[in-house]
Amino acid sequence: MRGYRNTAVRFEYGTKAETLTRMSELVRSATVLPLEFFSVDEWRVNPEAVLAEIASRPWSDATLIVRSSALSEDRTGSSNAGRYLSCPNVLGREELVRAIIRVIDSFDDGNPGNQVLVQPQFAEAVASGVVSSYEPSCGAPYRVVNWTGGADTTEVTSGGTEVSTWYYLDGNSEKAPADCLSGIPGLVTELENLVGPDPFEFEFAATASGALVLFQVRPLAGARPIPQGERHGQLVRACQYQVQLLNQVRPPALGARTVLGIMPDWNPAEMIGVRPRPLATSLYRALITDSVWAESRARYGYRDLTDVPLLVDLGGLPYIDTRASFTSLVPASLDDVLARRLVEHYVDTLRANPHLHDKVEFSIALTCYHFTLQDQLRKLVDADVLTPNDSALLEKSLRELTTGVMADDGPFAADLRAVRLLAATPIVRPADYSPAHLGHLAAACRRRGTLPFSGLARAAFVATSIVRSLVDLDVLSSDDADALLGSANTVSAQLLTDFASLSRHEFLERYGHLRPGSYDILSPRYDEAPDVYFDWSAARTAPPPTAPFEPTNEQLRAISELLVSHSLPGNPENLLTFVQHAVAAREYGKLQFSRFLSEILWEVRRGGEHLGFSADDLSYATFPALLELHGTDGENRRRLTEIVRTGRERHELTEALCAPALLAAPEQLTGFVAASGAANFITHSRVIAPIADVAAGEDPTDAIAVIAAADPGYDWIFTKRVKGLLTAFGGANSHMAIRALELGVPAAIGVGQERFEQCRRAGVLELDAGNRVIRAAGAGRS
The missing domain is CATH 3.30.470.20 (ATP-grasp fold, B domain)
Incomplete structure (x- = not known):
């Protein structure tokens, strides 16, 4: 010892x-x-x-x-x-x-x-x-x-x-x-x-x-040392070597080095967790981060990194390779020299400002055109990152790219049509499980679900950036921006209305496929545990209809002048409509592709149970390995036993691996200071209420719901008169941030693991979103 x-x-x-x-x-x-x-x-x-x-x-x-x-x-x-x-x-x-x-x-x-x-x-x-x-x-x-x-x-x-x-x-x-x-x-x-x-x-x-x-000095209550020995040291050394290799030049990703993060792009900490089990990680990679993410961006006018995985599996910890991410967000029209200079600047800026790891597109990278872009470019010229000519080229490229996104015949419109087709596609379950059907579901989910959803998410980011620039120019107030984004006809608003108006059967027919952990086979679907998620006995009242955002004539004139001066097509009404449609489309796309994602997990469980394996067993399997089980039941059972055993042993070591949220060098795997949580505050409201630890089964009615990583499967909490929301992980443009904004629920998204644990034990919290304050407001919990 x-x-x-x-x-x-x-x-x-x-x-x-x-x-x-x-x-x-x-x-x-x-x-x-x-x-x-x-x-x-x-x-x-x-x-x-x-x-x-x-x-x-x-x-x-x-x-x-x-x-x-x-x-x-x-x-x-x-x-x-x-x-x-x-x-x-x-x-x-x-x-x-x-x-x-x-x-x-x-x-x-x-x-x-x-x-x-x-x-x-x-x-x-x-x-x-x-x-x-x-x-x-x-x-x-x-x-x-x-x-x-x-x-x-x-x-x-x-x-x-x-x-x-x-x-x-x-x-x-x-x-x-x-x-x-x-x-x-x-x-x-x-x-x-x-x-x-x-x-x-x-x-x-x-x-x-x-x-x-x-x-x-006291015994550490409840702590049980996990078996370590040399295996833990071997894993740490292997991860250090992997980080060292990743920091070498690796075309087509540009730049001399990278930095790994759990939140900079596609938010694995939010979507699958910090230490996900192998099935969740492998499914997330197969459906999004291996190739779909890059293919979608190439279709929108960015550099093509289709053959470069975005997610790095570091001893079972999911990290985003930010060099790949930043490269994929450079317009394809820029030459390699300028593109490399941008990517290296972005990586260096993130290394120097680790607190921005979940805000890279709002605070570091320039990825679309908006009305304050020229101010940002001027700062890069003043800092000798760009020459004036470079600045002009980047401005032109981003303007063309953004104009293409918003065009009636652009990729956003095409992706929205694809998702609507997916919504009309029924899921037919064969009588018996087969890997071939599982593969068919995954292919359909990728091509007609996550691929167009990735584009819709990109359009929503463009829309949000434009709105932020209007706030920066005082064309819109912060409240106006909240009202504009909140007026989008999103899935969560419709879910609340439907919960009040539909029968139990009808509601679950429409939303039953959702689950809080979208990629987690251990997370029950709504229709598998409806009474856990919803109180069907209480009176259900539909929320008041969202008030449409009504810009003033002065705001419309200001936006019109900006469109002309920035050489952007269209009129103010078109722009505001695009903003609302993009925000709503992103949530609609998630609802539709998650039908197929949830069905994949259902099929995995059915196949596993046929061979005598529980959902817990299957969570340690990898998705590609499951697709290869084409033998007899006996052969498949033996093979799956070995897959599960290997996955379980590997995950035990993953649980013993600690690493920072932003990882820049191999030595950080043996010693680091955790980044303090820099929360994303939503709305300008203030609330004092008891906390409800949702993962522990506590009722969030009239409480501040605390959830480590809340994805849209947690929409049910908003049917409980939730007073506020606090998460350990998530960004300003994350799913739950959008839901909180549209519903006017004060929230602190992405406070960090350490701060989250403090708040979870607080008993009563004061969440002052306008003043960016979270503090204990009552007796804590032991």
Whole structure:
């Protein structure tokens, strides 16, 4: 085991106070502040004796902190962290008595053996936090340091502020992200030598000189170390080699290097998750990211990267190759020299600004024409990224490309026709499962579903960019933009209306194929678990019809002048209609192709069950492998058994792999600081409400729904009078962002995993979208 040596006497945890007392005599890498502790029974029998004992300590005249040290705290399996009260800033006898009584009153089990701990309050902290000897959620062999700067040593545990997180593997701790944290690795190793290999965590504070103070050590409740050994190290090294290879020149993708991200394009973190099982990943690749994504962009006038996969499978973690993505968003009419210069600038900008990883098309890449494009081009010329001639060529190319997208005979119109044909195509199930039928479904989904949907999504992005530029020029206000985009006749608006007006059978006939995890075979369809998703007994009221956006005459004149001055065809009415149609078409296209996607998963499950495999088993298979099962039942059963076993073993290692949301260099796989969540806020509204952890089965009625990665399969939450929405992943143009906007639901999309976990435990949240604030507004959860 890492860093563990046999000791003559095995350390035993006690209460918080008892553990600290024992640690004070053993630990050398940190200081334990002097302390006094006593039981509730001792206080009740003779409080004066207790106060006299405290008063006899040389530090008793200083500012004190009175802390709980209950028998039920800091135990293996249940830490009860934060359950009981601590009282800081205690000065003088009267305040001390009040603080002791308050801490005792916070004990809710009535056990007279519970203890109260009194210490001098530490006042020299420049940073503080919590360190775990293993990754707490999955038991991976990473040291995890959550810390925040400043003198307040409670900020990390209270969850009331932005918290930084440093992950590192043993042997890769020399690059501490802050000088004051440089002693943390040595302290972790010393504590592991003392307490043994079982997972633990500790609270600490650091001074400007790097000296550490130890506040608490406890078993890491609920953490079970996964089997590691050399296999984990081999996987990390293999992933590092893969990243190294990806950073070599790889035509037709342009530029000298890349950066990998979980959100920059096609949002795998949102659509299939950070650690998806093999079936979901392989299906997503087959239907979209292997070739469909690039073929669609080539049809819209961008560079053709049809033979370049967009998604990189890094030890089971799905990443987007941003060099390929950026190359595919350069107009095809530009020469290689200019195109390469653009791609390298985009990649370098993302490396320097990792917080933009889910906003690359709005904040980095220039991918369509809009009314403030010339301002963006001017900045690139001023920065010597482009010459004036380059700028003129790029402007011309983007204008022609965008004009083509909006044309009546352009690719957007063609893709919309294709999706409407798909909507009229019935799905016929053969009597028996066959790989040939599964392959037919996949081919139909690609050619007539995800391919045109990819184009519709591109048109929706063009439309959104144009609207944003009108806001930047003060032609539209932010509220006007929300009203314009929200007035699109989208699927989610129709779903709510249909839920109120259709019978249960009719509603499920129309929407029953949807599932929250569109690519996840373990996620039930609406028609497989309707009572989980919908309350059919409650009164169902249709939402008021969406008010059409009515531009003023002044706004129409301003848009008309802009169209003329920017040499764009059409009139204001045509432009606004395109915006609404593009936004609605994107959601309509998703609804239609997801019929075939859902049917693919249904067929996979039917075929697997015929051979004796559960849906859970099948989630570890890969889609291409399933298409190759053409033998007898016995042969297929043996082959599928091996496929599932291999997939399950590989996924166990995937669950032990931690990596940043944006990965630029191989060494980040052994040590990195997680990017803080930079949320995309939707609407300008504010709400205070209890949270509902939807994945845990909690009812989001009159609550803020928190969902790690919410795709359109979660539309059902909007039938529950949901007050707000918060997700760990997602971008400003994601599915749920559009739904929240159209329905006027305040939302924070893509807050990041760390911030999401804090909010999920908050109990009650204040979500102030207009002021871009999320904060705990009530009692949290243990």
